[in-house]
Amino acid sequence: MNAITDPITDADLDSYVDDQLHVARRIEVESYLAARPVTAARVMADLRNRDELRLALAGTAAAFRPSIADAARRLERGLSRGRVIGLLQRAAAVAVFVSAGWLANEAVGPLGISEVVASAPPPPYVEDAMRAHGTSVLRASMVSQPEVSDYDPEEIRSATAIVMPALPGDWTVRDVQIYPSRFGPSVEMAIETRDMGLLSLFAVRPGMFDVVQPTLAPASGVSSVYFQIGDVAYALVTTGDVEELDRMADRLAATLY
Incomplete structure (x- = not known):
């Protein structure tokens, strides 16, 4: 057995976030992240933003929340660094504007303040x-x-x-x-x-x-x-x-x- 493990690169981390790695390589990436909390925290933030963007693009009512719109903005800024293809970058911007328009029409008024989201429950x-x-x-x-x-x-x-x-x-x-x-x-x-x-x-x-x-x-x-x-x-x-x-x-x- 070859004891040399391929080094984990930024491309591997990007592919991990995009669900593009095979199972064996995902395990290697997760072992790498387990020993590097700072990098792991960044990757987990990317995963969370990716999933929130998918909710926004799915068109469900739950997706149209201020927190989702903010997530789309954060992911759009991240996309400019080359993390996902340009098509998703444009989709993120569309999700922001669609969410904002929906909220403007469905809220109390054009200048209404939305309800504060409660803190997340413990796991x-x-x-x-x-x-x-x-x-x-x-x-x-x-x-x-x-x-x-x-x-x-x-x-x-x-x-x-x-x-x-x-x-x-x-x-x-x-x-x-x-x-x-x-x-x-x-x-x-x-x-x-x-x-x-x-x-x-x-x-x-x-x-x-x-x-x-x-x-x-x-x-x-x-x-x-x-x-x-x-x-x-x-x-x-x-x-x-x-x-x-x-x-x-x-x-x-x-x-x-």
Whole structure:
């Protein structure tokens, strides 16, 4: 077997965004992006803009939103750098004007202000993380359910393809379980920390490659911060301080680069 891998070029990244790569090359590109968060973030932005433009050009009512028009403008500026063929550049401009005209006629008035779009909800895996945290708390209260503190990150990676972040030296693993989730096997860890007491670290492969910086997910009674590196997503869940939890998430995410 030839051990030399073809270097990933800008042309490969463009083809990745345009769905022009075969499966093996897409996997190589995704491995490349997983080690380069800045480049991955740019590529994910291009993918998002591409999909939003496709919605706009599809002519659905949902496409005609200010956010879609803005996406078309952003993509049109990107197209001038040669990312997609000139035909799509003209289509992006048309989508902007069509969206603007539709909004002008259907809004409250020619100078009306559209309704503010609410913040996007957290990803579905955050709900799974909350459920896993509740199950861990329940297990800890049951004498018949002994805790499993043996933690082997390499074995977890081999069995589930989930890469776990490096834990700080002053964290103590109290329990590790593999739970089912809507995305397949997930890892749920109960951890004792010096600063925040007991918290949960949840990890799962949500089936989508992305780079998400630590983000607070508001909930009732508990605090959670989620983030994603490549094809694995993580969530920290606790009843402790949100700001400290956010710092912990940043600390864990840094170990994955």
